[in-house]
Amino acid sequence: MAKKKKSKRPGKTTSSGVKAPAQRQIDKLDQEILELINRRAELAIQRKRTTPTESADLRESLEHVVTLGHSDKGPLSADSVRSVFREILSGTQAASQVTRVAYLGPEFTYSHLAAIERFGQSAELVPVATIAAVFEEVERGHANFGLVPIENSTDGRVADALECLARSPIQICGEVPLRIRHCLLANCSRSSVVRVYSKRQPLSQCRNWLSQHLPDAQLIEVSSSAEAARKAAEESGSAAIASEQAGVNHEIAVLSHGIEDNSDNVTRFAVIGKESAKKTGNDKTAVVFEIDHQPGALADAMGIFKRQKLNMTWIESFPLPGQRGSYLFFVEFQGHASQLRARRALAALEKRALRLTLLGSYAQTEPIG
Structure with a gap:
């Protein structure tokens, strides 16, 4: 049987090795974008030198850029534009002065995702073991900022964070209300799941879904959703409730998306520092x-x-x-x-x-x- 002839995709090289017109245009645009990004970084660093007290928080700049540049007619969504410019702004800040941010770890927890959303991945994001340790890092000057959960729309206050705020000289200088999308992660079928790992809060926020879809599974509380993903990756018949990013990091399949009982499940994180x-x-x-x-x-x-x-x-x-x-x-x-x-x-x-x-x-x- 004869093989079907593959169609030539736009932007690929031809059989003679010559780049197609679309790819030449893309290369030219990439070069122009890179030049503009570097020029923007130079101007931002220059401004930082003249106004050294300017905050390292990129939220306001990011919102300004997104509202200026986003068009509903373009193929990129507002979230995609936000992600691109967040890393451009974060990288620019890192080029002039690295921002060190302590957060409740480990990596790929929701606290980590909130830190990335606020400061970008070019910041030095430092996971610590407890909420109290986040405050300690900022108090001692080991971190410029900290990020801690203070409230969830389903479970209410985070008592440890409020107690630390009450006794610490550190100030709240920002907030990150992050929509929490829980996923069921496992390397087996859902019918084969006999135990589900997660932190107490995700287990609570998904209790109705778990009762309906995995009524016989054993629910096991662990220290973090990232730790739950690690256990699910290692144990047969185990699943985790965690973020999709945690699943990618631990190479675990997503069995179900959005299993939180409250579709408007939001955790609010406080950004803490030495000044308001x-x-x-x-x-x-x-x-x-x-x-x-x-x-x-x-x-x-x-x-x-x-x-x-x-x-x-x-x-x-x-x-x-x-x-x-x-x-x-x-x-x-x-x-x-x-x-x-x-x-x-x-x-x-x-x-x-x-x-x-x-x-x-x-x-x-x-x-x-």
């Missing part, structure tokens, strides 16, 4: 305070925000260790701490509170992913 972020006009501020344990004390404190017309976006309470009946309150509200209404509210709250700590102001960010 500058005012952008669309900001939030976080504080933590302690008040007298008596009737009406909390209502009086909350009334301060109402009088100053400040919208609260989050409030949490957690008990003080070893002090029964005493609580710390974590409050986040819209506005920057430097604005008049926020200053008035904080001054009034300080008079009522036994203690008050400003945790930082930062730009409000829409969920990513």
Whole structure:
């Protein structure tokens, strides 16, 4: 039987070794793009020298570039444009000064993906074992920034992070609300899965799906979703709940995409550093305070925000260790701490509170992913 003749693809060389017209155009464009990227990097480095206090956060620049350059008529989606320019901006920053970022590891956890989203892969991303260790790296000056989870739309607050914020001098200087897309990873069929590994939070966020599709599987909690992927890669009959990227890294097949019970499953990560972020006009501020344990004390404190017309976006309470009946309150509200209404509210709250700590102001960010 005669073989079918392969059609010549655009951009490939001809049988004589001469490049096709489309490939010559692509090569020319690639050269022009490279020249422009290097020219942009030179200008950015020059600007950095003249304004050395400029933040290493690329979020604002990235959003500006994406809104300027993205067209709905082009083949690239906004997410693709974001990914390309994120790495261009990250690489430019690394060329002038490497940004070191500590995050809750290991690699290919959702914390790692959030760090990549915020700082790009040209930053020096350093995995550490605990949330407290992230704070320690920044406090000691071993990292310029840290990134820790503080809230999930399904499971609520991350207590370890809030407790560290309450006792640390480190400030929140940004947020990364990341849409969490859980995958079931395994190198066997779904019917062969007898155990499922993951961290406590992913197991909780997928409990209804697991109950429906893998009701007899043993659910085993491990230290991270990346560790779950590693175990699933090594053990027959094992699966993991983790990111698709973790599956690629450990060479495990994705059996099912998007198995989270809540389709709007978002984990919010705090970017921490030694200073708050500058005012952008669309900001939030976080504080933590302690008040007298008596009737009406909390209502009086909350009334301060109402009088100053400040919208609260989050409030949490957690008990003080070893002090029964005493609580710390974590409050986040819209506005920057430097604005008049926020200053008035904080001054009034300080008079009522036994203690008050400003945790930082930062730009409000829409969920990513």
